[in-house]
Amino acid sequence: MRDIFFQLSVRNVRIHFLRSLLAAVGIVIGVIAIASMGMMGANLQLLLKDELSSNADTIIVEPRGSDDSYVSDMTVNRIKLVAGQNIVVPVYSRMDRIGYGSAVGMAYIHGIDPVKTKEFLPLVDGDYPKSDSNVLIGAGLVTEADIRVGSMIKIGDSESGNQRMVRVSGIIEKRGYSFDLFTDYSVVATERFYENFYSKNGNYDQVNIIAANTDEIPEIVTNLERLLNKNKQSHDRDYRITDSGSQLKDIQDNIGMVSSFVMAMGAITLLVAAISIFNVMMMSVTERIREIGILRSIGTEKIEIRKMFLYEATLIGLSGSVIGAVLSVIFGYIVVALVVRETDYFLSFDSLMYVPAGIIIGLATCILSGIYPAWRASNLDPVEALASE
Amino acid sequence: MSGNKVILLEDVYKIYNQRFGDVIALNGVSLSVDEGEFIAIMGPSGSGKSTLLNQLGILDVPTSGELLIDGHNTRLLDDTRLTRLRRDKIGYIFQKFNLIPTLTAYENVEYPSILQKKRRDDSGRAYELLESVGISRERAGHTPNELSGGQQQRVAIARALINDPTILLCDEPTGNLDSKTGLQIMDMLTELNDSGRTIVMVTHDSNIADYADRTIVLADGRIVS
Numbered sequence: 371m372r373d374i375f376f377q378l379s380v381r382n383v384r385i386h387f388l389r390s391l392l393a394a395v396g397i398v399i400g401v402i403a404i405a406s407m408g409m410m411g412a413n414l415q416l417l418l419k420d421e422l423s424s425n426a427d428t429i430i431v432e433p434r435g436s437d438d439s440y441v442s443d444m445t446v447n448r449i450k451l452v453a454g455q456n457i458v459v460p461v462y463s464r465m466d467r468i469g470y471g472s473a474v475g476m477a478y479i480h481g482i483d484p485v486k487t488k489e490f491l492p493l494v495d496g497d498y499p500k501s502d503s504n505v506l507i508g509a510g511l512v513t514e515a516d517i518r519v520g521s522m523i524k525i526g527d528s529e530s531g532n533q534r535m536v537r538v539s540g541i542i543e544k545r546g547y548s549f550d551l552f553t554d555y556s557v558v559a560t561e562r563f564y565e566n567f568y569s570k571n572g573n574y575d576q577v578n579i580i581a582a583n584t585d586e587i588p589e590i591v592t593n594l595e596r597l598l599n600k601n602k603q604s605h606d607r608d609y610r611i612t613d614s615g616s617q618l619k620d621i622q623d624n625i626g627m628v629s630s631f632v633m634a635m636g637a638i639t640l641l642v643a644a645i646s647i648f649n650v651m652m653m654s655v656t657e658r659i660r661e662i663g664i665l666r667s668i669g670t671e672k673i674e675i676r677k678m679f680l681y682e683a684t685l686i687g688l689s690g691s692v693i694g695a696v697l698s699v700i701f702g703y704i705v706v707a708l709v710v711r712e713t714d715y716f717l718s719f720d721s722l723m724y725v726p727a728g729i730i731i732g733l734a735t736c737i738l739s740g741i742y743p744a745w746r747a748s749n750l751d752p753v754e755a756l757a758s759e
Numbered sequence: 760m761s762g763n764k765v766i767l768l769e770d771v772y773k774i775y776n777q778r779f780g781d782v783i784a785l786n787g788v789s790l791s792v793d794e795g796e797f798i799a800i801m802g803p804s805g806s807g808k809s810t811l812l813n814q815l816g817i818l819d820v821p822t823s824g825e826l827l828i829d830g831h832n833t834r835l836l837d838d839t840r841l842t843r844l845r846r847d848k849i850g851y852i853f854q855k856f857n858l859i860p861t862l863t864a865y866e867n868v869e870y871p872s873i874l875q876k877k878r879r880d881d882s883g884r885a886y887e888l889l890e891s892v893g894i895s896r897e898r899a900g901h902t903p904n905e906l907s908g909g910q911q912q913r914v915a916i917a918r919a920l921i922n923d924p925t926i927l928l929c930d931e932p933t934g935n936l937d938s939k940t941g942l943q944i945m946d947m948l949t950e951l952n953d954s955g956r957t958i959v960m961v962t963h964d965s966n967i968a969d970y971a972d973r974t975i976v977l978a979d980g981r982i983v984s
């Protein structure tokens with residue numbers, strides 16, 4: 371059935387085209403704001419989740435305080451007791467100069483027992499070190515400095531005389547922002563090489579515990595706190611004990627909060643749009659009081675009058691929401707490309723679901739703001755309405 | 760005349776509560792109209808003519824008393840039922856024509872039938888009615904503001920007839936027309952009455968009232984003659 375009330379609404383929107391258009395533009399902006407901000411947050415969360423979840427099973431123990439504080443051999447042994455069957459990886463770390471051919475730069479040098487390295491650093495190419503003159507490098511250095519498996523690189527400063535040539539035996543897979551160890555632009559040497567080269571002996575910069583079962587993590591963290599920090603107040607604890615899982619969750623919560631906040635700004639835009647639609651609908655009712663009187667006098671029921679005005683609000687809302695949704699895909703893509711700088715997740719469900727969500731919210735806003743004017747129109751006294759000019 | 764009473768009023772009061780006191784618009788009006796009668800209601804302004812017409816058109820219900828339209832007591836019906844009674848039994852013709860400005864002449868005529876049947880008219884009745892009041896198919900595609908006053912009132916008459924109402928209510932039907940056009944409209948109403956349609960017409964023009972079988976004069980909310 372071609373609904374006559376729908377046709378009347380369409381004609382009325384057409385007659386007051388500019389007014390209706392402006393109200394729809396408000397909805398367009400609101401839907402774009404909500405949907406593209408939602409998409410941005412979702413993409414950021416998806417990106418971080420993928421980048422971080424690879425090492426969500428790791429507990430990190432670091433000394434607090436000045437640069438020369440460290441985790442002693444004895445402490446490592448105590449940590450091992452608490453960790454039980456789980457793998458404990460003591461790590462040496464420092465910045466140093468590296469050179470390849472004529473290129474020179476700074477990079478992190480890590481010293482890790484090669485047996486342990488296998489447990490948490492997967493390779494994309496080559497092999498784990500077979501001798502102390504073999505090192506692994508992060509995938510980032512391959513693209514940045516064109517270092518390959520078999521390349522010879524220099525570690526240390528030639529002027530101070532402490533420089534050694536080592537052979538790259540393997541490339542570590544790209545790991546992104548990892549909590550336990552940044553390896554993408556690092557050199558991972560053997561523990562023994564590091565101890566010889568930097569004259570260290572058992573004073574580690576960091577200890578990682580790789581939990582076989584993530585459910586055990588909270589218990590291990592509690593035990594470590596008791597053992598190492600003796601339940602001191604947070605400001606005078608000796609060690610910082612963090613687990614990547616809860617850090618990941620913290621970061622995701624923060625991103626969630628930020629994107630909810632930004633979406634709330636979008637909601638304010640929609641509220642403004644709702645007020646403008648309300649205003650348009652009230653004007654539409656006021657201008658058509660007489661017409662409503664005529665419609666009522668020739669037998670139009672209240673519910674049919676209500677329908678007519680709700681159709682009008684729906685028309686404005688639907689066109690605004692759909693246009694807004696189409697534009698929000700474009701705007702959302704731009705925002706994600708600029709802010710998140712990674713568009714791989716853009717087409718995923720978690721990200722694109724904000725488009726239909728935007729349509730629904732926009733449409734609901736319009737219909738809600740049309741309810742009172744429609745109710746008012748239907749409850750006008752037909753006699754008074756007919757008498758009005 | 761069949762003697763079948765299509766309108767029956769018994770001791771009808773209409774009282775408006777105002778801040779400065781009650782206004783009694785209808786003060787105990789009793790009236791009966793037979794099927795096929797042509798009644799004119801006259802009276803000075805403020806006499807209650809319009810209020811009476813609004814009660815007959817079921818746009819309003821009496822404060823007290825009985826008002827039966829084609830046997831239905833209007834004080835016992837809810838708004839939806841009143842609206843449907845109005846749609847099916849009453850045809851309204853107004854002084855200001857009251858066509859819907861966004862619809863074409865044809866759509867204006869068709870509209871009450873859509874309200875009743877809940878679908879577009881495919882019987883051609885709307886065109887037939889428009890032709891019978893002298894509006895061509897070509898004219899029927901125009902919106903009211905493209906038509907003359909006389910043409911608008913013809914369209915309004917066609918609209919009033921589309922649902923084949925028992926009663927035709929006319930509120931100063933010639934009030935906004937020049938005298939020649941007014942006479943044409945009155946001839947049209949007379950013809951409708953001759954073919955059996957009950958007509959109640961409000962007017963302040965006694966020449967126009969002469970077309971009716973019976974004239975009722977109202978003053979201060981009462982029937983005085």
